[in-house]
Amino acid sequence: MMSDLPYFWVFLCILPVIAFLYAGVGHGGASGYLALMSLFSIAPETMKPTALLLNLFVAGTAFYFYYKEGYFNKRLFLSFAVASIPMAFLGGMIEVDTRIYKIILGVLLIFAILKMLNIFGKESDIIYKVKIWQGLLVGGLIGFFSGLIGIGGGIILSPIILLLHWGKMKEAAAVSALFIWVNSAAGLAGQFSTGITLNSQSFLMVALAIIGGLLGSYYGSKKMSNKGVRYMLVVVLIAASIKLILI
Template sequence: MAIFGVAAEVMKPTALLLNLFVSLVSFMQFYRGGYFKMKLFLPLALASIPFAFLGGLIIVDAAFYKKILGLLLLIPIARFLFFSKLKFDENKKHQLGLAVLIGAAIGFLSGLIGIGGGIILSPVLLLLRWTNMKESAAISAIFIFVNSAAGLAGQFTRGIHFTTDMYVYVIVAFAGGLLGAYFGALKFRQNALKYILSGFINGCF
C-alpha cells in the first residue's frame, strides 16, 4: 500500500483489518499442527494488548510513518542475513520479564504503525531461541490478531478511514492467508519457510 501511494490514515486501519482475517486463519492451521505454545504467548499478549491500544490512539505523520515502517522491516531482514545459521530446534526456556517487555514494546509499535507485530516478534523469538520456525509462526499469528484488534479499537476512538476497496482486499487476503497457512503449517519444512520469508521481505526492498 505504501508503494502504491495509499494515504497513511487509510493504510493503517486497512492493514490492521486485513491482519484480523489472515492471522486468525493462519493461527488455526498452525494450532492444528500442534505448534502453539500458550505459556509463551500469554505474557507477550497480556503486555502487548494495552500498549497496542495506546499506539492506535496516536496519529502519525505520513512521512514519519513510512520511515518507521521501513526500519521495522529491517529487523527480519537482519535476522535472515546475519543469523541464518541458528539451529531452530534448540529451544531455550523463555524469561517471563523479558517476554513482558518484548510484548509491550512490539504491541505499542503494532498499534502505532498497523503491522500487527508478527513480523517483528517472529525473528525476536527465533534469535532468543524460544521457538522454532513453526512455533514462532503460530505464536506470531495469534499475536497479530490480538494486537490488530486492540490497535483498531484505539483508532475507533479517534475516527477511522476505510475505502470501498476494502472488501476486495479482505477477500484476496483471506484466500491467500488460508492457502499460505495450510502449506506453511502442514506441508513445508522449516528451511522452506525460512527461505520464503526472507526472499519475500528482501523483495519488498
Template sequence: MNTIILSILFFFAALLYSSVGHGGASGYLAVMGLVGIEPSLMKPTALCLNILVSSIAFFRFYKAGAFSWALFIPLALTAIPFAYLGGTVSLPSHIYKPIVGAVLLFAAYQSFKSANVLTEQQILKPVSNALLLVVGAGLGLLSGLTGVGGGIFLSPLLLFTRWSTPKIVAGVAAAFIFVNSVSGLLGVLSAGAKIPSELPIWLTVVLVGGFLGATYGSKKLADPILNRLLAIVLLIAGAKMIANF
C-alpha cells in the same frame, strides 16, 4: 486500476506471509506505499487485512499442533493494551512514513535471513514470564503506532534467542499478530480513522491467499526463493517511504 493492482499484490503477500504464521501487514504497507495510498488509510487497511489472515494462520497452525500457550499468554497480556494505545496515536505523515519505512527495511532484512529456514531440531532456552511481558508491551505499542501486527519482530526474536522452534514460533506469532491487530484497529477507529470503500474486495483476496498459504505453511515452511523476492519488494518500498517523507 490501483484497486486491481493492490488486490493482486495483497493476494501474494497474504499467501507468503501466512505460510510462516504472519498476517502480512508489512507486505500490505509496502505495496500501499509503492502505489501511493495516503498514510491515513494505510494503517487501518493493513490492520483489517492482518486480522483476517492472522486468524486463518493461527487456526491452521494451532490445528497442526504448532502453538505454545506458555509463550503466548504473557506476550499478549501486555501487548493488547499497548497496541490499543499505539492505535489511538495518529502520527503526522512526515513522522509516520520514515517509521514505517524503517519497519519495512527491517522486514526485508528478516526475509533475507529467514530464507535459510532453521531446523525444528534445536536446543531451546528457557525464558521468564517477566521478560515476555516486557517484549509484549514494546511490540504491542509498535504495532499500534505503525499498523503491523508485530510478527516481523517477534518471530526473529523467538528464533534468535531459541525460545522456541520455527513452527511453534509461527503459531504463536499468528495469535500474537491477531490480538495486536484487533486491539490496534480498535484504537485507530476510536481516533476517527476511516476505512477505504475497497476493503471488502481486498478482504476477499487475502482470505483466499491466507488460507492457501497457511495450509501449506502449517505442513512445510515457506520457499526460500519467495522470501528473497519478498525482501526485495520490502526493501524498495521501505526506501521509497523514507525518501518521500
C-alpha cells in the same frame, strides 16, 4: 474511492499473493499491504486501518492451520500478549510521522535475515523459557509500534523468538499468528476510538486476502518442511526490509 485509482485491478491481483506469502509463515502481511498501498498511492488515512483489518483475517486463518497441526505454544504466546494488547491499543490512538522508525526497523530486519540464513551460526536445538520481564518488555514494545504503524508485529516477533531460542520455526509461526491477530484487533480498536473509519473497498480486499491466506496457511503448516518455512520467512523479511527502508 480506491477503485478509481489507476490500475486498481493490478493491485487486487497482487494482494492475495502477498497474503499467501505471509500466511505461509504465520504472518498477517500488514507490512506487505502497506507497501503495496503506498505504491498505488492510496490515502494514508486509509492504509493503516485497512492493513490491520486484513491482518485480522489472514493471521486468523494462519493461526487456525498452525494450531490444528499442534504447533501453538500457549505459554509462549501469553508471555508477549499480556503487555502487547494494551500497548497496541495505545499505539493505535497515536498519529505520528513514522518514517525514521521505519528506516531503523528495516535495518534491524537485515540482522534477522542473516540469522535465518545461518550467517550468525546454526539454529540451536536448545529452547529457553521466556522470563516474565523479557515477555513484558518485548511484547509491550512490539505491541506499541504495531498499533502506531499499522502492523501486527509478527514480522518482528518471529525473528526474536528464533534468535533468542524461545521456540522452533513453526512454533514461532503459530505464536506470531495469534500475536498478530490480538495486536491488530487492539490497534484497530484504538483507531476506531479516535473516529477513524474503514473504506468500503476494504471488504473487497479482505475477500481476496482470505483466499491467499487460506492457501498460504495450508501449505505453510502442512506441506512445507522447516527448511522451506525458513526460506519463506527470509523472503518475507527481505520484502519488509526493502519496503521499510525505501518506501
